[in-house]
Amino acid sequence: MRPQALLVAALIAFSVTACSPTASPEPRTAGQKATPDNPRPEATEEILEAGAAGLAHTGTPAPHSELSAVIERTLPSIVNVQTTSVVRDIFGDPSQGKGQGSGVVIDEGGIILTNNHVITGAVSVRVVFNGGRTMEGRVIAAVAEKDLAIVKVEATNLEAIAIGRSDSLKLGDEVVALGYPLGLGGPTVTSGIISGENRNIQPQGGVRLEGLLQTDAAINPGNSGGALVDRAGQLVGINTAAGTPAAAENLGFAIAIDGALPIIREILEDPPEQRAWLGVSLTDLEPAAATQLGVEPDLEGALVVEVSPDSPADMAGIEQGDVVTGIGDTRVGSANDLVEALGEWDPGERAELKVMGAAGSRTETVELGQRPVTK
Known part of the structure; x- marks a missing residue:
């Protein structure tokens, strides 16, 4: 027989042997009748029962870490902020x-600090405390350019968090992030260190944020507005x-x-309805964005990234993609410049905005309004 024929014959013999019913004996289960190969099938059950009876806690609980005590003390100040908004589909139909x-109780009288992007567009806000207590909240102020907002609930004797000093932190200092990420139904705690300081970022679709802390503690969707605390729980x-x-x-x-504290104090001391409101979300104009918008790459100003419907800016014809370069006699070179300049105006006053767009420069007259309060 030729070598190829020998190989084929060998493969056929192997295949038949592997598929033979006698190659794998049938498994036996407890309660099976005795056979010559298994004279005492009940012995397996006896061994398992004896082993289970001997299972018990034999050690003593490990001592809790100092950090767990800090977290236990801090959690009552961390809340879940749930919002309802009205959105429109591509056909303009509302849904x-x-x-x-997340949010942080900073005053026992019901003042809760969170991110502006958590409550943007909300028509109602619900605050859920650790333990399940639920209360209706209202947004009393928001500073979009700093991504901060204040939510108020009608409560007293809440457990306010202790406020520390971020400028005392050093690289490598341990921190803990607390919040309600991913809709998991309860608070989540992650730990890490301060891995960077004074960071400047621009989240996708958001405003440019400066002077941030960087950490390797996990921060996930839903953690926004939650607390980053030091080892003392501050x-x-x-x-x-x-x-x-x-x-x-x-x-993260x-x-x-x-x-954040100076902004929070200003919000609480100067109610939003007493400050002029334009109704736009802003960011600094970067050269790359200027090129995309068709304006000069070295142009400085406040880039309009969103216009609130029926706001003073909307009524005046300000559009997404416009660049505000001045208000009244004040030059505007950044988003912060425009925010600070608006602080000098009162609701009801008419201001001239110098605007640059792809079609060129123009001047728009806007009647400044009062910042609305979300119920």
Whole structure:
């Protein structure tokens, strides 16, 4: 027989043997009748029962870490912020949208700090406390350019978080991020270190944020508005953004509390209805964006990224993609310039905005309004 024929015959013999019913004996189960190969089938059950009876806790619980005590003390100040908004589909038909994030109780009288992007567009807000207590909230102020917002609930004697100092942190200091990510139904705690300071970022679709803390503590969707605390449980930052998995791992950002406090005090001391409101979301104009918009690459100003419907800006003809370069006699070179300039105006006053767009420069007259309060 030729070698090829021998090989084929061998393969056929192997295949038949492997598929033979006698190659794999049938498995036996407990309670099976005795056979010469298994004279005591009940012995297997006896061994299992004896082993199960001997299973018990034999060790003593490990001591809790110091950090767990800090977290237990801090959690009552961390809340879940749930929002309802009205969104429109591509045909313009309205539908109800749901969203959620986190917040931090900073005053026992019901003042809760969160991110502006958590409550943007909300028509109703519900606050869920650790333990399940639920209350209706209302947005009393929002500062979009700093991604901060204040939500108020009608309550007293809430457990307010202790506020620390972010400028005392050093690289490598341990921190903990607390919040309600991914809709998991309860608070989540992650730990890490301060891995960077004074970071400037521009989240996709958001405004440019400066002076942020960088941490490798995991910050996930829904963590926004939650607390970044030090080892003493003191608030040092407000979780706001994270690097995308495709770009970086373990890269989260928080608004430093030292930079946020002056804004919070201003909001609480100067109610929003007493400040002039334009109704736009802004960011700084970068050269790349200027090129895309068809304006000069070295142009400086406040880029309009969103216009609130029926707002003063909307009524005046301000559009997404416009660049505001001045208000009244004040030059505007950045988003912050325009925000500060608006602080000098009162609701009801008429202001001239110098605007640059793809069609060229123009002047729009806008009657400034009062910042609306979300119920």
